Amino acid sequence: MKNDERVWRAVDERKEDYAAFSDRVWEMPEIAYTEQRSVAEHIAMLEKEGARIERDLAGIPTAVMGEWGEGGPVIAILGEYDALPGLSQEAGIAEPKPVEGQGGAGHGCGHNLLGAASLLAAAAVKDWLRENNIPGRVRYYGCPAEEGGAAKGFMARDGVFDDVDIAISWHPASFSGVNEAVSLANTRIDFTFHGKSSHAAAAPELGRSALDAVELMNVGVNYMREHMPDHARIHYAMLDGGGIAPNVVQSRAKVRYLIRARDLPELNSLVARVKKIAEGAALMTETRVETSVVSAVSNLLGNAPLEKAMYDNFLRLGPPQWDEADREYAAQIQGTLTEADIAAAHRRHGLKVEPGKTLCDIIVPLENRGEGGVGSTDVGDVSWAVPTVQARGATCAIGTPFHSWQLTAQGKSPHAHKGMVHVAKVMAGTAVDAIRDPALIERAKAEFKERTGGKPYESPLPKDLAPPIKAMGQGV
Structure with missing residues (x-):
């Protein structure tokens, strides 16, 4: 046999x-x-x-x-x-x-x-x-x-x-x-915007909307799509819209972005551009943005x-x-x-x-x-x-x-x-x-x-990033 x-x-x-x-x-x-x-x-x-x-x-x-x-x-x-x-x-x-x-x-x-x-x-x-x-x-x-x-x-x-x-x-x-x-190589990054809450009717001028920042970021990334390589892909999901009360200016909002590209150098370039858009959205809304990598994979x-x-x-x-x-x-x-x-x-x-x-x-x-x-x-x-x-x-x-x-x-x-x-x-x-x-x-x-090229494997994951075990059920 x-x-x-x-x-x-x-x-x-x-x-x-x-x-x-x-x-x-x-x-x-x-x-x-x-x-x-x-x-x-x-x-x-x-x-x-x-x-x-x-x-x-x-x-x-x-x-x-x-x-x-x-x-x-x-x-x-x-x-x-x-x-x-x-x-x-x-x-x-x-x-x-x-x-x-x-x-x-x-x-x-x-x-x-x-x-x-x-x-x-x-x-x-x-x-x-x-x-x-x-x-x-x-x-x-x-x-x-x-x-x-x-x-x-x-x-x-x-x-x-x-x-x-x-x-x-x-x-x-x-x-x-x-x-x-x-x-496609990809990475998942959470963008958390921090603003200031206020009464949306009585004192809207005192608030700084984190939800507005997320929406402006999404608009910016959608405009960016025209200027990406054809095979690259970007998707997003809202993780935290800032609450269910429309009469409160949202002081915190969080969006997860999934960015894909042909290889790691191209991915890194797209990530840098997306981060600039997030910073621009924060600047426009007078909010602050934090970024956190969830995961990343190579092609x-x-x-x-x-x-x-x-x-x-x-x-x-x-x-x-x-x-x-x-x-x-x-x-x-x-x-x-x-x-x-x-x-x-x-x-x-x-x-x-x-x-x-x-x-x-x-x-x-x-x-x-x-x-x-x-x-x-x-x-x-x-x-x-x-x-x-x-x-x-x-x-x-x-x-x-x-x-x-x-x-x-x-x-x-x-x-x-x-x-x-x-x-x-x-x-x-x-x-x-x-x-x-x-x-x-x-x-x-x-x-x-x-x-x-005889080079050892280099992980796209940050060295100090732990597996996102605590993110269970959040679309990791």
Whole structure:
């Protein structure tokens, strides 16, 4: 039996347990830095698999690492398990219907699948190492707060990945293939304006409105949008409007800005401009502004040798296999989508639209380049610390928007489980290839050194910034 088939067999032996594991995490959606129950499920599975466990990585209570093996190269497989606010949804249906008692959160980005598949892959590699008596270590990193909390950034800044040789991860998607290493660096910054309260009718001249300052800042940033690079993005959310009494001049108001750019130098330039606008708004309103960084992530750095190795595993395995029930439910989900949703999913993977196709039946060619919007991920920081590769695993109906009720609804479906198992095999096979071929790791490291110029990783996070654990529930 070939090496990849042996490790794939180890995946198949566990697939029912890990599908149930993924479903349990789906049923307890917890947003950034609140994932106590979800990480407990991951720790229980690590214990069942006999891992050596380290908790509280980088001072984060919901971050965990499990390791197996001895000596040899260190292969990291990264998982996530945080949910999103406002995306509670019943599973297995094709209409919006929140689940009562879940607190409004839901797995609208598929992270219940993400963590389960990564841990499944790591456990399979553990079996392969033991069966073949080969030196090497495989680690599962349970990483919380990908949705805006930048947990991997804090972990990378604190050296959690320093002795790792290569890192492997994945993300749910409409199509299967190697993830194109394109993402936007970003930072979240809170701007708090301090003014002076007064009676808004009897003595408005005595007040200085912090809310006016926020609104003027927003206007200024909106004018700035005309003069930014096309791929840059800026979003904002009001955290504190100054109270509910319109007859009191608001003495304090707070807005959170999310600023995205192609790379860190470009991001830093945009941040400087946004800060000037905030200072201008404070000047115009005779208020005072304080800034506080919440989180920040780097853009993704690709690695061609690892991407080729992962692609070869995709080709050896072939696309996921679906049955008619899978296609029928996917068609129901597609019935809630627009043609634009479906077209966007194809463009994102450099594919032409095929009308009537509900689930992925191909491996996206490695050379394909996507079109359309680009998001951000804290995997970017890991990719600047160690050579990193990511897969895309088909787990949803083609066209499903992420961060949507439709994605949450499919999180426990048979086709999501099949996609999860499929991509676990790809990650496990890639890890095995790296362990049995030291030259692959050396090529990956050589390209990594060339792309980084041999410079050590520099975190975009301020050195004294702690993980925003206390900002729980505030859109971190």
